[in-house]
Amino acid sequence: MTAQNLGEVPSGCRRRLIDHYGPAAEGWLRAAPRLLAEAAERWHLSLKEYHDAGHSSAVALATTVDGTPVILKAWFEPLRYRHEIAALTVWAGGPTVDVIEAADDLSVAALALVGGRPGGAGPIGRERQMVAAAIQGLHSLGRLRPRPDVPSLAHFRQEVVVPRIRQRLHGLDLGSWKTLVEEACEELPALREDPNRMTVLHADLYRENVIFDRGGHPRLIDPHPLVGDAAFDWAFWTVYYDLEHEVADRLATAARISRVPVPEISPWCRALALDGFLYYWEIDDPALPKIAKVLSSFMASDPEAGR
Known part of the structure; x- marks a missing residue:
């Protein structure tokens, strides 16, 4: 299958990453849509839309072949990607997010969607x-x-x-x-x-x-x-x-x-x-x-x- 390229990352994502990492993020931001599309194609996912959140990554909503929604996340820093995936692996099954797929060469991972929508549901008390x-x-x-x-x-x-x-x-x-x-x-x-x-x-x-x-x-x-x-x-x-x-x-x-x-x-x-x-x-x-x-x-x- 050929994955959809979502085009340029949202302006909010661009602003936050440049604020955080400086001008060095510019080239990566141009490449991020291709990285997400390549990961989606590799894992047989269909890209849907960006989720404009976070200060170190570009995030998109995608679906599996059976229609299950997942989060696709591309990190600017390969080292931060490796650290985050390593920690999430240690915490697997705990009160965090499950890693479904990970591509070390792209610094992209597919993560379980929490709460039925990007950003999750709301707290119910306490x-x-x-x-x-x-x-x-x-x-x-x-x-x-x-x-x-x-x-x-x-x-x-x-x-x-x-x-x-x-x-x-x-x-x-x-x-x-x-x-x-x-x-x-x-x-x-x-x-x-x-x-x-x-x-x-x-x-x-x-x-x-x-x-x-x-x-x-x-x-x-x-x-x-x-x-x-x-x-x-x-x-x-x-x-x-x-x-x-x-x-x-x-x-x-x-x-x-x-x-x-x-x-x-x-x-x-x-x-x-x-x-x-x-x-x-x-x-x-x-x-x-x-x-x-x-x-x-x-x-x-x-x-x-x-x-």
Whole structure:
């Protein structure tokens, strides 16, 4: 069969990838329709339309020969493709998305469609508790199965996060925020990982990366996987899942579900909030006041009080 070429990727996809990767993405964006068409032909799929979402890939809806809808995803970065597929393979059967086909030469995969439509269905209630249970489920699978070939949290922290925090600290005019930021930076060398909590981390737990099936059960998609202390994922979810809203409630739920004490999650929350604050300041992001409030609350909090 000859697959349909969907033509140019949507303007939103183009804008997001160029914002994220810079001009280097231009050539790949021109090639993406051909990559999707080649994968569809290889797997006997019929391409239907683009789904304009994500910051690292081009996504399309397709159907199998029996009419079953699937998601076809093409990654700009081959390394990110390999890491994501490796993590999804470890989590197979868990609260994530199933990999149906994968083409290493194209950096394209066919994934199961969740919730009957791109973007999934909606939650039906108890969202915070349900998502926390899904995170715990992924972590349990990550401990039970062989570790995938993905970066370590230690490497990511030491070689990526801390250097960019320090670079921005010295390069930005933070005005009255400088003292608080310097205080937060003083904690970075003290971050420690518990070897008993090592697992495969999702490491990108924004709300947009949690979708729901028809039963209202969450599926965690689009990971940026690492291997490290589960406390990192709980902190990321606490800080960024719904920025500024219900942060204390998520932290309490994270500690209850994971049995990781609040004082051991909070330092990662402060580090992640600090990293985000400096990034949002640098790009003048509209969400800067929100992350500033989160950072301030964690710097003023008493970890023993559960805040």
